[in-house]
Amino acid sequence: MRRLWTYSDGALTVKGYRLPAGPAEAGSWVLVDQSTGNVHGVVPPGEFSRRFRPVDLFADVPGLATYLGTVTASDGTALVDLVLDRNPFMLANGPQRAARPHALIVPRSHRDGWSSATAQELRACHTAMTLVAAWYRSVDGGHAVFCANDSAPNLDYLRDVEGAGETLAGGSGVAVTKNPRQEVQHAHLHAFYAERARTENHESTALEGHPVIAAGHRAFSAALGRDAVRVEPDSARLAADVSGAARPWGGSYCSYQLGVDGPFWVMPALGPSMDEFNRRLARADGLKAEPDPNLGGAVNLVRPTLADARRLHAAQRATAGQRASFETFTAQHGLNPRSLEIN
Numbered sequence: 001m002r003r004l005w006t007y008s009d010g011a012l013t014v015k016g017y018r019l020p021a022g023p024a025e026a027g028s029w030v031l032v033d034q035s036t037g038n039v040h041g042v043v044p045p046g047e048f049s050r051r052f053r054p055v056d057l058f059a060d061v062p063g064l065a066t067y068l069g070t071v072t073a074s075d076g077t078a079l080v081d082l083v084l085d086r087n088p089f090m091l092a093n094g095p096q097r098a099a100r101p102h103a104l105i106v107p108r109s110h111r112d113g114w115s116s117a118t119a120q121e122l123r124a125c126h127t128a129m130t131l132v133a134a135w136y137r138s139v140d141g142g143h144a145v146f147c148a149n150d151s152a153p154n155l156d157y158l159r160d161v162e163g164a165g166e167t168l169a170g171g172s173g174v175a176v177t178k179n180p181r182q183e184v185q186h187a188h189l190h191a192f193y194a195e196r197a198r199t200e201n202h203e204s205t206a207l208e209g210h211p212v213i214a215a216g217h218r219a220f221s222a223a224l225g226r227d228a229v230r231v232e233p234d235s236a237r238l239a240a241d242v243s244g245a246a247r248p249w250g251g252s253y254c255s256y257q258l259g260v261d262g263p264f265w266v267m268p269a270l271g272p273s274m275d276e277f278n279r280r281l282a283r284a285d286g287l288k289a290e291p292d293p294n295l296g297g298a299v300n301l302v303r304p305t306l307a308d309a310r311r312l313h314a315a316q317r318a319t320a321g322q323r324a325s326f327e328t329f330t331a332q333h334g335l336n337p338r339s340l341e342i343n
Contacts, residue, residue: 007052058186069337079124099318105189113150113187115243201286214286233264275299
């Protein structure tokens with residue numbers, strides 16, 4: 001899983017592959033360019049954590065071009081940010097079609113997911129979910145499907161910190177965390193858009209040469225497999241219950257909820273239930289879900305990339321259109337997207 005971590009020293013952004021020096025010792029690190037795969041050298045034990053810090057792509061959500069808004073406390077404190085995925089891969093996208101929204105709900109202050117959230121932060125999350133679900137309904141009657149990421153500590157990095165005799169960046173001593181499925185080091189909640197009925201995915205048509213019919217909302221059901229644990233979503237003990245459920249998995253988990261009021265499931269980040277969720281998401285969108293060697297063979301959604309210039313431009317147009325749609329929706333309901341107070 002180490003290849004999924006990204007680090008930077010301010011000038012060089014790399015993947016860090018740790019070469020263990022022993023079971024309880026710091027190891028040397030091989031630096032690999034994240035875009036080319038070229039090796040940039042080796043950093044000795046202890047020096048890596050002094051020079052490199054894990055990259056957090058969501059460290060400044062309001063500064064992102066895809067930023068939508070922020071849920072705030074009554075005193076104006078920012079609690080949860082809303083942002084669009086920069087790669088809107090949802091149903092009916094492609095150069096000649098309008099992509100569906102794929103919003104992300106990101107906690108402002110904590111980095112390791114909802115298992116450590118305060119009651120106020122959880123209320124802010126629910127407010128954001130309710131708002132996004134209502135927005136999706138206004139876009140051709142779409143449904144919202146939610147899936148969160150949470151993480152266990154990056155033990156390799158912490159071991160190097162111990163070898164260096166220093167605390168983490170900022171002197172907080174808090175473990176930097178990451179779920180194996182997320183390419184950022186900041187937990188977040190996905191709000192997937194599901195069509196209300198079966199429809200053709202025009203991008204898959206272009207790729208496969210024949211119509212691909214996506215199931216939409218019908219691909220999802222409220223239940224999950226035997227490795228998933230159901231938790232009451234409106235309980236004051238939600239954070240503790242989620243943390244307790246994930247403890248046997250090393251603290252790393254994903255969650256699944258069909259709509260705002262559906263059953264809330266916690267599952268291992270790598271396991272049968274997560275495989276099934278990705279298969280459902282693929283059926284809903286007319287995409288593919290295949291074993292991913294980077295995840296040890298776990299099933300992952302195959303997302304169209306932005307490498308093609310036409311698709312990149314289509315994604316940029318779609319993102320601009322979705323931001324405008326969200327702003328119109330909030331204005332129609334008398335809301336200020338930059339200061340959405342919790343319920």
